[in-house]
Amino acid sequence: MTDTQNDADVIVVGAGPGGSTAAFHLARHGLRVLLLEKTEFPREKVCGDGLTPRAVKQLIKMGIDTTEDKGWLHNRGLRVIGGGIRLELDWPDLASYPDYGLTRTRMDFDDMLATAATAAGATLRTGTPVTGPILDRTGRVVGVTATGPGKEPLEFRAPLVIAADGVSGRFALALGIAKREDRPMGVAVRQYFRSEFRHDDDYLESWLELRSRESGDKLLPGYGWIFGLGDGRVNVGLGVLNSSVAYGKTNYKTLLSDWVDNTPAEWGLSDPANAEGKPQGAALPMGFNRVPHYTRGVLLVGDTGGMVNPFNGEGIAYAMESGELAAEIAIQALARPQGTARERVLANYPTELKARYGGYYRLGNIFVKLIGNPQVMRMATKHGMPHPMLMRFVLKLLANLTDPRGGDAMDRVINAMTRIAPAA
Secondary structure (H helix, E strand, C coil): CCCCCCCCCEEEECCCHHHHHHHHHHHHCCCCEEEECCCCCCCCCCCCCEECHHHHHHHHHCCCCCCHHHCCEEECEEEEEECCEEEEEECCCCCCCCCCEEECCHHHHHHHHHHHHHHHCCEEECCCCEEEEEECCCCCEEEEEEECCCCCEEEEECCEEEECCCCCCHHHHHCCCCECCCCCEEEEEEEEEECCCCCCCCEEEEECCECCCCCCCCCECCEEEEEECCCCEEEEEEEEECCCCCCCCCCHHHHHHHHHCCCCHHHCCCCHHHEEEEEEEEEEEECCCECCCEECCEEECHHHHCCECCCCCCCHHHHHHHHHHHHHHHHHHHCCCCCHHHHHHHCHHHHHHHHHHHHHHHHHHHHHHHHCCHHHHHHHHHHHCCCHHHHHHHHHHHHCCCCCCCCCHHHHHHHHHHHHCCCC
């Protein structure tokens, strides 16, 4: 579809969920795709390892077998703990999404997606960190510079680049695309524990209130999770938003330790002997905190474009969805002559992202500011948790799980809210 002197039709920077999904859909439509990954697989990443039905839908689109025989642990929904109440909420029964979630560690999850991309025809080069863009005389990106496994300098050229290099966004930064400080940001810390008591839980578990042994009734900042992995281990973690006074002023690893030390002894989380590896942390870029999502031949995908859901900290589903969308836009753009006609298609990428997520993320940005106030959070937990119907509505809102057409009354209310809200 393009000049054969180029190394690829599209270069994808980063083989995480967003990059590998984009590479898969591009290759499946016959484009020459070069997928560059700085590390070697398998490799660990800081994540909650829990997938909602939004992410499951993307896996099914890629033809990935999500049965438990293939090492997945299915979950039925979300268990919410707060205000002295324990509430189990099943994923909604929708036409648009599956009715189950999954857990799996990133150790082999990302490897699986990259393998699917190569099976579709993409060329994967691991151990090849991208160091910057190659620009033509007009300032348009026409390729990337990289370093090979032997530290040798490399250059690759393509008419389009998809930047999916994660929260650091080094490729975007090299183009002068910095983070927006007025958008929400979070930090998450997680650790693995062996727990025969909790490892095969069929619900993802979310803690709205965290307490340590020493604090008594005093709440610790942030929210927590416990996700069973089905292999004898659990992923235990917590997140703190930048709307909290504790953000940037707290030792998050100590905070995690204080919380797990106060969990029931039979769970095994308070026993240091059951810990596997040290706690690790990562940033959560939310609500489109890096824009523009398209400029000068480069499309931003997933965490690089700040696409983590502000309501629940979910990033994988939005990385995969934006990766698929970026691929669709690139396919249509490369079918047109270089110049104005092609740019018209590429400029539709941020427009479509805003149409899909803009209003929802705007609501999420407001939500983050509200729950950053401990009094608001305490009131919401106290008065919301006792009402299962209200909490089912909250689950749909926080997980962004509605049918766009023909849904129930809750779906219609949430969809109307996101349409009315100005785009983030």
